[in-house]
Amino acid sequence: MFQAAFMQRALIAGVLVSILLSVLGFFVVLRRMSFIGVGIAHAAFGGVALGHLLGIPVFLSASVFSVAAGLGIGAVTRRGRIKEDTAIGIFFAAGMALGVLFLSLKPGYITDLASYLFGSILAVTPTDLWIIAAAAFLILVLLALFFKELLASSFDAELARASGIPEGFLFYLLLGLVSLGIVSAIKLVGIILVSALLVLPAATALQWSERYGRVLALSALFGLAYTVSGLAISYWIDIPSGATIVILGTAVFLLSLAISPLRRRKGNHPDRTRSAQSGTTG
Amino acid sequence: MSSKILVSLEDVSVRFQELTALHDVNIQITAGSSTALIGPNGGGKTTLLKVIAGLIKPTQGRVRYYDLKRARIGYVPQESVVDWRFPVSALDVVLMGRYPALGLIRRAGRHDREIALTMLARVGLRDVAIRPVGALSGGQKQRVAIARALVGEPKLILLDEPTSGADVEAKDRFYSLIRELKEELSLTILVASHDLVVVPSFVDDVACVAKSVHLHACPSEIWDEEHFQRLYGTQMEAIFHGKVPHRMVEPPAKAKPSRGDPARTRNTRNTRNTPKSEKGKK
Numbered sequence: 001m002f003q004a005a006f007m008q009r010a011l012i013a014g015v016l017v018s019i020l021l022s023v024l025g026f027f028v029v030l031r032r033m034s035f036i037g038v039g040i041a042h043a044a045f046g047g048v049a050l051g052h053l054l055g056i057p058v059f060l061s062a063s064v065f066s067v068a069a070g071l072g073i074g075a076v077t078r079r080g081r082i083k084e085d086t087a088i089g090i091f092f093a094a095g096m097a098l099g100v101l102f103l104s105l106k107p108g109y110i111t112d113l114a115s116y117l118f119g120s121i122l123a124v125t126p127t128d129l130w131i132i133a134a135a136a137f138l139i140l141v142l143l144a145l146f147f148k149e150l151l152a153s154s155f156d157a158e159l160a161r162a163s164g165i166p167e168g169f170l171f172y173l174l175l176g177l178v179s180l181g182i183v184s185a186i187k188l189v190g191i192i193l194v195s196a197l198l199v200l201p202a203a204t205a206l207q208w209s210e211r212y213g214r215v216l217a218l219s220a221l222f223g224l225a226y227t228v229s230g231l232a233i234s235y236w237i238d239i240p241s242g243a244t245i246v247i248l249g250t251a252v253f254l255l256s257l258a259i260s261p262l263r264r265r266k267g268n269h270p271d272r273t274r275s276a277q278s279g280t281t282g
Numbered sequence: 283m284s285s286k287i288l289v290s291l292e293d294v295s296v297r298f299q300e301l302t303a304l305h306d307v308n309i310q311i312t313a314g315s316s317t318a319l320i321g322p323n324g325g326g327k328t329t330l331l332k333v334i335a336g337l338i339k340p341t342q343g344r345v346r347y348y349d350l351k352r353a354r355i356g357y358v359p360q361e362s363v364v365d366w367r368f369p370v371s372a373l374d375v376v377l378m379g380r381y382p383a384l385g386l387i388r389r390a391g392r393h394d395r396e397i398a399l400t401m402l403a404r405v406g407l408r409d410v411a412i413r414p415v416g417a418l419s420g421g422q423k424q425r426v427a428i429a430r431a432l433v434g435e436p437k438l439i440l441l442d443e444p445t446s447g448a449d450v451e452a453k454d455r456f457y458s459l460i461r462e463l464k465e466e467l468s469l470t471i472l473v474a475s476h477d478l479v480v481v482p483s484f485v486d487d488v489a490c491v492a493k494s495v496h497l498h499a500c501p502s503e504i505w506d507e508e509h510f511q512r513l514y515g516t517q518m519e520a521i522f523h524g525k526v527p528h529r530m531v532e533p534p535a536k537a538k539p540s541r542g543d544p545a546r547t548r549n550t551r552n553t554r555n556t557p558k559s560e561k562g563k564k
Contacts, residue, residue, distance in 0.1 A: 030368060145387055152378040156364045159427075162335045162357040163382045163434060210414040212369045 006122055007235070010188075013124045013132050014227040017185040020136045021194075022201035022223030023143060024181045026216050027174055029202040031154050036073055037195040039088035040179050043069030043095025045191050047183075048116045049102035058116075059131050062183045069095055070179035074172055119190030119242030121231060128187055135184040139177045146170060151212065189242040197223065200249035207253075207260035222252065285312040288350050288438055288470055289334055294343035296329050303329040305493045307343070311438065316464060316471040318481045321491040327474035328360065330491055331440045334472070350438065356431025358424075360442040360474075366416035372426045373398055373411040379430035394433075401429040405459065421448060428460075432467065439464075441473040450480060457484040 028037055047065025051058035069091045076087040103113070115123055124132075143150070153160035153167040161167040178198070185194050201223035205215045230245030289311045296304040304326045311317065311334075319327045332338040333345060335357040356379075376398040377390045384390060390398075402411050405425040410418060415426060424444055431439055441460070445453040461484055464471050474491075475481045482488050489495050 030365070032365070148378075148381050148384070148389060149386075151370075152381050155368050155370060155375070155378065156362050158337060158359060159357065159362065159378075159430070162337055162352075162355070163379065164336075164352040165382060206367075206369065210369045210416075211371065212374065215369045 006124070009124045009126065009129050010121045010231060010241075011228070013129055013188055014121060014231050015224060016132050016136045017188050018197060018201070018223035018227035019220050020139055020181050021185055021197045022219040023140065023216065024178050025198040025200075025202040025223070026205075026212075026219050027143075027150060027154055028178060028198055029206065031174075033178070034195065034199045035085065035088055036070070036175070037178060037182060037198045039073055039092040040066045040070045040175075041182050041186065041191045041194045042092045044179075044183055044186060045116070046095040046098035046102065048186070048191075049099035049106075053102045053106045059128075059183060062186065063180060065095060065098075066179040066183050067176055070175040071172055074175045078168070078171070115190070116186060117190050117192055118240060119186070119188050119193060121188045121241040124187060132184045132187075135180055139181055142173065142177060146173065150174060189245060193242045193246045196246040196249060197227070200226065200246070200253055204249070204253045204256045207256040207262060210262060222249070226252065285314050287311070287348050288313050289348070290346045291330075291333065291340075292344050292346065294333060294340040294345060296326070296333060296338060297341045302493060304333070304340075304491075307491075307495050309489060309495050311470060311472060313437070313470055314468065315487060316461075316485040317473070317487040317489055318485040319472065319474040319489050319491045320476060320478060320481065323476055325492040327476075327491045328442055330495075331357065331442050331472065331474055334438075335440055354435065354437045356428075356434055356436035356439045358427045358431050358439065358441045358444060360444075360446065362423075362427065366423075368416065370415055371412045372402065372407060372415050372418060372422075375415050375426050376402055376429045376433055379433040383434060397433050398429070401432050402426075404432075404463070405429045421452065432463065435467075436469065438470045438472065441471070443475055443477075444473065445475070445477065445480070453477065453480040457481065460484065 025037075028034055044062045044066035047062035048058050050056075050065070051061035054061070073084070073087045073091050076082050077084040114120075149160070149165050150170055152163075153165055153170050157167050157171075182194050182198065185197060189197055201219040201221075202215070204222045205218035208218055209215050226245050226249040230248045231241055233239075233248070234241040234244040287310050291307050291309045294304060294307045295302065307330065309330075319330060321327055329338060333340055335355055336345075336352050337357070373395070377394060380390055380394045380398065384394070399408065399411060402408050405428055407418075407422060407425055407429065410422065415423065418426065428439075428441075428444070444460075445456050448456065457480055460471065460473075463469060471485070473481060473485065
């Protein structure tokens with residue numbers, strides 16, 4: 001089944017994007033930014049529509065929109081005047097509204113609109129593939145460069161800042177990379193479903209390990225497995241690939257949640273009082 | 283004390299919108315000193331520590347650091363606002379204290395792990411080094427935070443209410459450890475606490491923080507009614523035992539007889555007559 005060129009492209013794009021989003025998702029889930037991903041993806045719709053209206057590359061216009069939305073949500077939240085969910089709600093709706101407006105300005109019907117909303121992994125062009133590869137390379141290299149700083153500031157932002165790690169810069173960097181990662185995946189899984197691919201692998205991996213290295217590796221592995229098997233299943237029984245991937249991922253997540261070896265410990269560590277400081281002397 | 287000055291605050295004021303947290307604070311921290319910041323809750327102790335840690339910019343005034351890089355200040359917050367399900371071990375968290383010294387790209391190596399393990403052993407946590415940090419007790423987490431601060435080879439350690447909630451014995455052990463570490467690693471200590479029982483007997487100086495720094499003196503000099511009232515704004519009854527005034531936290535019956543002075547007085551007025559204690563050692 002992977003003999004046809006379009007299937008090969010779909011497979012390569014799927015592998016790249018799933019690894020990319022899983023690694024980004026590791027930070028997104030740990031920093032409780034999952035909903036930001038949803039907001040960024042929807043804001044990108046405005047960029048998709050603008051690209052169509054002006055006849056410029058959609059990846060470019062969508063990137064501008066999503067990165068602006070990501071950094072905007074971050075900036076508004078960080079100033080502390082507006083709550084994060086409020087900011088996301090506004091950027092989310094504004095991006096979609098602009099999209100609807102731009103589409104209405106363009107006469108005629110946009111055929112591949114649905115493919116941006118729901119994804120069409122089988123319609124990945126060679127150009128798309130190059131763009132995805134370049135984006136994946138850039139994002140993964142930056143994540144690797146700043147990995148330990150990102151880890152420290154994701155765990156405890158204040159302490160990271162106190163020790164001189166540029167925590168604010170890393171926050172915006174991560175938002176920018178997440179935005180870019182989301183845009184590169186939109187063509188494959190669609191605006192509506194892309195955040196699932198960001199969240200599910202890491203959320204599942206966290207059910208299986210409490211060590212960040214393993215969580216990261218498992219996350220990439222789950223993402224990869226969801227995408228490749230979802231793609232295969234959707235091909236065999238002829239159902240939409242994006243939806244298949246997400247439903248598969250959700251099923252594995254729920255199963256993991258049910259049989260996770262960590263399920264009893266999560267969230268309810270019996271926080272023995274500080275009198276447990278006995279043994280301080282040493 | 284003619285030691286070198288590490289940090290000096292000059293007319294530092296901090297306001298959060300209408301709320302004045304600190305007003306015209308002037309304080310100098312000399313190398314090798316150990317100072318307790320005492321004062322009521324909301325008096326600005328935490329703010330003062332955060333100003334010194336570089337986490338809060340003063341609204342007015344300035345903070346000068348003398349030959350002291352930010353990474354060489356170890357800040358241990360009262361309670362970290364972190365997700366304790368974060369997939370890191372105690373060792374991982376302590377290693378984060380090494381990150382600033384490592385610089386970009388370089389990962390923590392064997393040398394760093396050895397330092398981290400040594401420090402974990404020093405605070406009595408060698409046995410739980412690879413346990414998920416979330417599975418540790420409150421007191422253990424606190425000591426992980428201290429080990430994390432120490433592996434950065436700090437000159438100055440800022441401790442914010444490190445023993446709140448601990449019983450007197452645990453506090454005693456904790457501060458004994460801190461004092462040992464101070465000597466071993468030639469640290470300078472600044473500890474915020476509203477605890478008047480144990481803390482003052484472990485430090486050389488006491489500074490009282492209630493919006494401004496009221497006085498900066500030897501512990502034994504401050505124990506009179508007027509100062510108490512100025513500091514806490516209310517009449518206070520203190521029960522004393524031992525060399526340095528101790529306010530009993532637990533019912534007397536529970537106190538360790540070996541430490542206590544059987545002739546406890548229940549009269550604040552007697553504070554003035556309390557022997558000046560052997561704290562003049564500096």
